[in-house]
Amino acid sequence: MLSSLLRDRAGSPTPLPPWSDPEAFGRRGDRRKLRIANFVTLSGPAGLWGPAATNSTLLAASEINKRGGILGREVELSFYDAGGDIDDVVRTAQDVVAAEDADIIVGSHISAVRVELRKVIAGHVPYIYTPVYEGGERTPGVMAIGEIPRQQSRPAIQWLADAKRATRFYLIGSDYVWPWLAHKATKRYIADAGGRVVGEEFVPLGAQDHSAQPARIRAAKPDVVLISLIGTDAILFNRAFGKQGLGAKMLRLGGAMDETVLLGIGAANTENLFCASGYFVDMTSHDNDAFRCRYETAFGRHAPPPGSVAQSNYEGLCFLETIAARTGSLAAKPLLATAANIDYRGARGNVRIRRGDAQMPIHLAEADGLDFRLIRTF
Numbered sequence: 352m353l354s355s356l357l358r359d360r361a362g363s364p365t366p367l368p369p370w371s372d373p374e375a376f377g378r379r380g381d382r383r384k385l386r387i388a389n390f391v392t393l394s395g396p397a398g399l400w401g402p403a404a405t406n407s408t409l410l411a412a413s414e415i416n417k418r419g420g421i422l423g424r425e426v427e428l429s430f431y432d433a434g435g436d437i438d439d440v441v442r443t444a445q446d447v448v449a450a451e452d453a454d455i456i457v458g459s460h461i462s463a464v465r466v467e468l469r470k471v472i473a474g475h476v477p478y479i480y481t482p483v484y485e486g487g488e489r490t491p492g493v494m495a496i497g498e499i500p501r502q503q504s505r506p507a508i509q510w511l512a513d514a515k516r517a518t519r520f521y522l523i524g525s526d527y528v529w530p531w532l533a534h535k536a537t538k539r540y541i542a543d544a545g546g547r548v549v550g551e552e553f554v555p556l557g558a559q560d561h562s563a564q565p566a567r568i569r570a571a572k573p574d575v576v577l578i579s580l581i582g583t584d585a586i587l588f589n590r591a592f593g594k595q596g597l598g599a600k601m602l603r604l605g606g607a608m609d610e611t612v613l614l615g616i617g618a619a620n621t622e623n624l625f626c627a628s629g630y631f632v633d634m635t636s637h638d639n640d641a642f643r644c645r646y647e648t649a650f651g652r653h654a655p656p657p658g659s660v661a662q663s664n665y666e667g668l669c670f671l672e673t674i675a676a677r678t679g680s681l682a683a684k685p686l687l688a689t690a691a692n693i694d695y696r697g698a699r700g701n702v703r704i705r706r707g708d709a710q711m712p713i714h715l716a717e718a719d720g721l722d723f724r725l726i727r728t729f
Contacts, residue, residue: 385424385681387412387671388431388453388476390444390468391664392460395434396525396557396582399611403661404459405430406650411668414645421675426668429453433460441467448475454681457481457667459660461556461581463527469493477683479671481663483607483628485532489707492683494690496670496702496709497663498629500536500606504577506729507604507627507715508537512544515602517574519549523564523588524579526553533579533606549573558584561591568597575602582607586615593620609658614721621718629711630659630699631723642698657698666697670704 389408393401412426420426431447433440440460447453448471456478458465465480465488472478473492480488486499511517520541524530530553538548550571552564561584568576580588585608592598599622605612608626616624632643642665646657657665673695678685694703703710716723 383424384427385421385455386427386429386453387455387457387668388429388447389664390431390433390440390456390458390460390464392434392464393430393432396584397461397660398434399582399586399615400459400609400658400660401432401434403611403655403657404664406646406654407657407661407663407665408457408668410646410649411665413649415668415672421672422679422681424681433458433464437464437467440464441471444468445471448472455479455671457664457671459664459667461525461527462529465493466528477686479667481667482660483663485529486536486708487532492687494670494687494704495707496666496704498659498711498713499708500533500540502710502729503627503629503713504533504537504604504606505540505543506713507625508540508546508577509544510715510727510729511575511602511604511625512546515574517602518546519571519573519575520546521550521568521571521573521576522548522579523552523554523568523576525581525584526555529581529607530579534577537577554580554584554588556581556584559587561588564588565592565595565597568592568601569595573601575604578603578605579607582612583615585612589616589624590620593617593622598622598624607660609660610656610721610723611658611661613718613723614656618720621720624718625715626718626723627713627715627729628659629702629709629713630662631714631716631725632656632658633723634714634725636700638696638700639698662698666695666699666702669697670695670702 391404392398416425431443456476458480462484469490473490478493480495483497488495522534603624605626610632674690678689691707699711713729714725715727716725
C-alpha cells in the first residue's frame, strides 16, 4: 500500500487505496464534483515515476480543494494505469468516456499512449498531457504542457559544442514516437552547432540486456551520447555504460532524466552525465521551495522524489485551475480556446503557453553522484 495520505478539506487523513485494488482507483465519481481521471504510468519502464506522480496529483488536488475547488467544484480523482498494453489502456479510456465518468482527463505516460488515447478522448473530454514530449501536439481537445526539443535540447547541444568542444554525437533512444521525433529535431540542432551524428539506434521498450550498446558507442567514438531512453531502460543502459568504463571517455546528455532515474543508475555510473529540463528537485526558487515544503509535509522526508515527470502531474492541475478561472467555465470549447495562450504558475515558476506550446526557463544540470548540480539556465 502506498503510505502517502491525502487530506480532505476538513484536514482529516484519508488513506490512498492499495495499488492492488484497481477498482478503488477507477471507482465511479460524484457528478456534483469535478471528476478528473488520471492516466498515470504505474507499471512498465516508466512505472518508476508512478508513486511520485500520484503523490504530486494528490497534493495539487488537496491544495485546490482547500481553496474551494475549481469554479466551486471539489476535485475528485481516479487513477488508471497507463503503463500496460496500449490496447488495454485504450479500452479503459473508452469505458471512461462512454460512461461519462470524467469531466477532465490528465495523462502522464509515454507519447505512444497519448497518440492512441487522443483518438478516443479528444472531442469528448478535455485531455491535459503533462510530461516532456516531442512537441507538435495540435489535436483538438488535447493540451500539452511539457518541454519540447526546441526549448530543451537545442540550447543544451549548443552549450556542449561551445563549452565542451563537442562535434561528434551518438543518439540512442527507446523505440517509440517521442525518441523518433526528438531525434529528428536533434539532428538539426547538432548540424546548426557545427556537429555531426556518428551513430543512432532505437532500443525496444523494456529491453533488459544493454551490454552490446556501449560497445557500438565505443567504436563510433562520439564526444556526446544523447539519451532518449525512458525510465528503467535509461537506468539499465547507463549502468552498462558506466561499467564498461565509458563515463570518463565521453559525455552524456539525458532528455527524460530526473532524480529517480539518477538514484537507479547509481553514483558510480553518473560521471559526465548531463540533463536539460524545465524542472529539478533542487532548483532554488520561491515556487519550488514552497512546492517541496508542501510535498514533504504531506508525504514525509523519504517519499519518492518528485522529479520532472512526476511533478508535471502537479502542474497539470495548476494549469487546469488557471484556465478554468480565466474562462469562467468548464465547457470544453471555451476552456480549450483559453488554454492555447495563457500563463500559469507551478513548481517550475511561470510557464507560458503560446499557440499550444509551453515555454519556461530550461536548466542544464550535471550529475554529482546521486544529485544534480545546476550549472546553466537558458
